[in-house]
Amino acid sequence: MITIFDVAKEANVSKSTVSRVVNNDPSVKDDTRVKVQAAIKKLNYAPSFFAKGIRTGKTKTIALLVPEYTNMFYGEMFNGVEDMAFKKGYVVVVCNTGNATSEKEYINKLLERNVDGIIYNTYNASKSTINFLEKLSQETPVVVMDELLGRNSNLNCVYTDGYNSSREAVHYLTKKGIKEIGYVKNNKSIQATKYRYQGFLQGLKECRLKYKKEYIYECTEEAKSNYMKAGKKAGEYFLSLQRKPSAIMTDIDLLAIGCSTQLIANGIKIPEEISIVGFDNIELGEISHPALTTIAQPTREMGCKAAEIIIDQLEGSERQVEKMVFTGELIVRDTTI
Numbered sequence: 001m002i003t004i005f006d007v008a009k010e011a012n013v014s015k016s017t018v019s020r021v022v023n024n025d026p027s028v029k030d031d032t033r034v035k036v037q038a039a040i041k042k043l044n045y046a047p048s049f050f051a052k053g054i055r056t057g058k059t060k061t062i063a064l065l066v067p068e069y070t071n072m073f074y075g076e077m078f079n080g081v082e083d084m085a086f087k088k089g090y091v092v093v094v095c096n097t098g099n100a101t102s103e104k105e106y107i108n109k110l111l112e113r114n115v116d117g118i119i120y121n122t123y124n125a126s127k128s129t130i131n132f133l134e135k136l137s138q139e140t141p142v143v144v145m146d147e148l149l150g151r152n153s154n155l156n157c158v159y160t161d162g163y164n165s166s167r168e169a170v171h172y173l174t175k176k177g178i179k180e181i182g183y184v185k186n187n188k189s190i191q192a193t194k195y196r197y198q199g200f201l202q203g204l205k206e207c208r209l210k211y212k213k214e215y216i217y218e219c220t221e222e223a224k225s226n227y228m229k230a231g232k233k234a235g236e237y238f239l240s241l242q243r244k245p246s247a248i249m250t251d252i253d254l255l256a257i258g259c260s261t262q263l264i265a266n267g268i269k270i271p272e273e274i275s276i277v278g279f280d281n282i283e284l285g286e287i288s289h290p291a292l293t294t295i296a297q298p299t300r301e302m303g304c305k306a307a308e309i310i311i312d313q314l315e316g317s318e319r320q321v322e323k324m325v326f327t328g329e330l331i332v333r334d335t336t337i
Helices: 004-011 015-022 030-043 049-056 073-087 103-112 127-136 147-152 162-175 194-206 227-240 253-265 283-287 299-315
Strands: 061-066 091-096 117-120 142-144 156-160 181-185 216-218 247-250 275-280 293-296 323-326 329-331
Touching (some): 004 015, 061 103, 061 299, 073 091, 103 127, 127 147, 142 299, 147 156, 156 299, 162 247, 162 275, 162 293, 181 194, 181 227, 181 253, 216 227, 227 247, 227 253, 253 283, 299 323
Parallel strands (some): 061 091, 117 142, 156 323, 181 216, 247 275
Antiparallel strands (some): 293 329
């Protein structure tokens, strides 16, 4: 393995001079810099980021925290984060906080390892967690990725406007002649999608549609571990109703796909009898049968923007809170008329 000492010997300079060249120290003379760079190229020397991190306190590492891996949404987000991070010379570590006793404890362990920035996803952010993140952001760049945190904190945030996206989806269904719309809510402990449901309620009001309590299904706690199964249970619930809604909207795509699967298995024609609308636009929705109508989030673009905010704040002189709100796009496929 080639070391910094080998480069110093090849260039006939000191180890500290090689270190200054690697770290782009402007005090190094041009001829010395050229000589060291030639030695680095000849020996194919790769500087140790671990050693550099000890000296500078920076590791060029971004942590992406997600609450669980089963939601394909986070995989696409990771792709976006990595797109930007790799371009800028950073690496990304993905951390599943679902099994952690405390998200704060998990973050502290990352900070002990000199992680430079944190992109934070959660299902349930308490006020104490928000306070913790706001305090942390004074020292370490933090970007939060959901509407709940974005609206209720003084933190960098990147999210899709679920409230207006769901509201507009109700208008779309109403224009198709649908007057009775059901909804599948995530479990109440998962607050990240709460504004989607509120947007649905607002849409009902604006379209003068009657709110029916029996048309609202809330998933149980197990939804967090298996969304498809939770969606199927929602489908069973709607099958049990004597009068069924003519459309069902859901908090996320996996719930919609599970619900649709269960309805079809029991003889319900989709979309002829019941239309289905999801939220997220994961790839599985496009290839499912029938293909899912959904509200698309620009997930990869969101991840890219979050990484850009982190890196800009790490490498810039000023840290101003940045909020980026994307607009959801209704993608009409085969589960709606």
